[in-house]
Every structure is written in C-alpha cells, then in structure tokens.
Amino acid sequence: MITKTSSIPKKIGTAVVGFAILIGSIGKFAPHLFMNLPFPLSIILWASTGNSMPPYFMDDAWKEDEIDSWMKDGDLVVATGAKSGTTWMLYCTHQIRTKGTDLDDELYPDVSLTTPWPDLRQSRKANWIQQKERLNTTILPDGRALRDLWDHPSYPFRIFKSHYAPPELPVRKKGGKKIKYMAMARNGI
DSSP states (O other): OHHHHHHHHHHHHHHHHHHHHHHHHHHHHOGGGGGGSOTTHHHHHHHHTTOSSOTTBOOGGGSHHHHTTTOOTTOEEEEEOTTSSHHHHHHHHHHHHTTTOSTTGGGOSOHHHHSOOTTBOSSTTOOHHHHHHHHHHOBOTTSOBHHHHHSOTTOSSOEEEESOOTTTSOOOOTTOOOOEEEEEOOOOO
16 A cells, blocks of 8 residues: 555656656757747746747847848947836936927837837747838838837937847947947846
C-alpha cells in the first residue's frame, strides 16, 4: 500500500518534468507556437523560455541601415520599458513640443496617432517596410492624412515610441542623424 501511494507523486513529478521539457523545447525551437495560446499565457510562456521580445514587436525600424531613411535630425524617441509610464511620457513630451498650448489640440486626437510606435507589428505578417508606407499614406476616417498628425510642420520635432533600448536602438552612429532619446524605467513594486 505504501508503494502505491508513493508512486502517485513520482508519476506527477515525471509528468511535470516532461511538460517543462516540452515547453522549453517549444520555446527554443518554435516559440511562435506560443502566440496561438490565449493572452497573457502566450506572452508568459514566450518570455519565460528566454525569448527577448514577443513576436508582435520588431526592431527592423531601428537597424542602422534603415533608421536614416525615415528619422530626421532632432527627432525624439521615447524609449521606455513596458508598463513604465510610456503613454504618460508621450503626453509630457507632446506638451513640451507644443509649449503647453491648447491651440494644437485638433492635431492631438490620440497619442497613438501623433507619436507612432515603429516597434509594434500592426498585423501578423506585417514588416517594417509595409508599416513605414502606411504611416505615410493612411487616410483617417475623418479625411485627414495620418502623416499630418505625427509629422506636422508646426511641431519643432517628431516623437516616436519604443520599448527597445541599446543595442537595438542605435544611440550613437558616426555620421548618422542627430536623434534624441528619452529613457524611463519604473519599479513596479
């Protein structure tokens, strides 16, 4: 009778170890399969198996051979950790950009429209080249061009959002654009 009782924990332990090996193998060789699971389980498994960023983020916009094709001197990249006050920082930088005036309120209908997020994959199969095209050609339901909201001539600088940090963000590049970075971190406790 003692052997039957002690075999149950052993079977459970073997099942747990087998499951951990399965999850680890998926995380190493096919982590994209995690994205078929419901949120937040998909992201938890993705991150807990050593993958750096979820697959709905991409760093293509920040590659050294690409960044000069779309950034301008004086642009600001608000580079914050996830859940560390990114939207609040975007509102603060917009107030600095407009010197606190409310005359530009019609240019600021939504933080997502006026401070683009190049890291975020807008659709499952999207790539940076497609997204860059959309940033410049999309017409909003009210008839305005999206580009007019984030690249408006009255703004002294443009603001972009990112959850990347160096080395993905090329902070210094000899002969490159003079881009400013604002970093922010927060202790979530």
